[in-house]
Amino acid sequence: MLIDRTHRPWLIFSGAGLAVAAIGYVMYSAMVVGGPRGGSAVGLTYGIIGYAFMLFAGLIGLRKKYPIVRVGRATTWMRGHLWLGLLSFPLILFHAAFSLGAGSLTRALMVLFIVVIISGIFGAVLQHFLPRLLTERVQLETVYEQIDSVRGQLLEEAEKLVADLRSALEGDLSFAEEKQRAMAASAGTVGGLTFASGLGASEFTSQIVADFFDQQLRPFLLHSGGHHCALADKGQASGMFSQLRVQLPRNFWPKLADLESLCDEKRGLDRQRRMHHVLHGWLFVHIPISYALLLLAAVHAVFALRY
Known part of the structure; x- marks a missing residue:
């Protein structure tokens, strides 16, 4: 009031x-x-x-x-x-x-x-x-009752982005988008992703992305609050994404930026939940x-x- x-x-x-x-x-x-x-x-x-x-x-x-x-x-x-x-x-x-x-x-x-x-x-x-x-x-303030639903949408979007990254890195076009598959034969670049089938990117880099998602990103997006996660801290999150940029080719960075934006939005949801609890507690x-x-x-x- x-x-x-x-x-x-x-x-x-x-x-x-x-x-x-x-x-x-x-x-x-x-x-x-x-x-x-x-x-x-x-x-x-x-x-x-x-x-x-x-x-x-x-x-x-x-x-x-x-x-x-x-x-x-x-x-x-x-x-x-x-x-x-x-x-x-x-x-x-x-x-x-x-x-x-x-x-x-x-x-x-x-x-x-x-x-x-x-x-x-x-x-x-x-x-x-x-x-x-x-x-x-x-x-990006959300209706309080819809926070969990929005958090689930963030996780789904992150899963899709990571799947696209891994499929491009490994050259596995079965998970890639239709336009990306069409460009694979010529090692084309679509949506910021250059296919490994054309460039021979290593599976090792793909595993780094998978480990980051399984150990850091997914737990952070899955659970409300996530104070135990390093990604809950904006400074630590920025450092982790900077390390990923060092290990991934530059044309993959836009997808990393999208993942980083999802983390920013998740931190906003957590902040809104905490402030709501203070406001009504x-x-x-x-x-x-x-x-x-x-x-x-x-x-x-x-x-x-x-x-």
């Missing part, structure tokens, strides 16, 4: 609400005998309003789960979730008179609330900056703790009002 000028009304409302609440708390603290208490009328007012804002922030989960029920725009709910959720924190602090409480339940509530607020701010910062960073660092902390907070806060309210 990009925090832009559309958030200004919410910022103004939250700032004004905080100012009014803070002034009221200062006046209440100066007037009350024995100091502010959560069980007083003013303290309960802060607690009720703060919990209402917490409930509103928590209801965004239901709004996302049932999008058919059009109760307000999704963007409005998101902005309200952010700003009212933030505003609820100082209101609860005013309710508790800036104390963690005497009981274990109230202390647990305050700790949970602090974790929720910190994780929420962290998530808001991530969602503001990370999508832009993702666009800058991943040139914080929710695995924020969401369950938020609902635990709402539940325990309701229990706290019942016990406080009854006993």
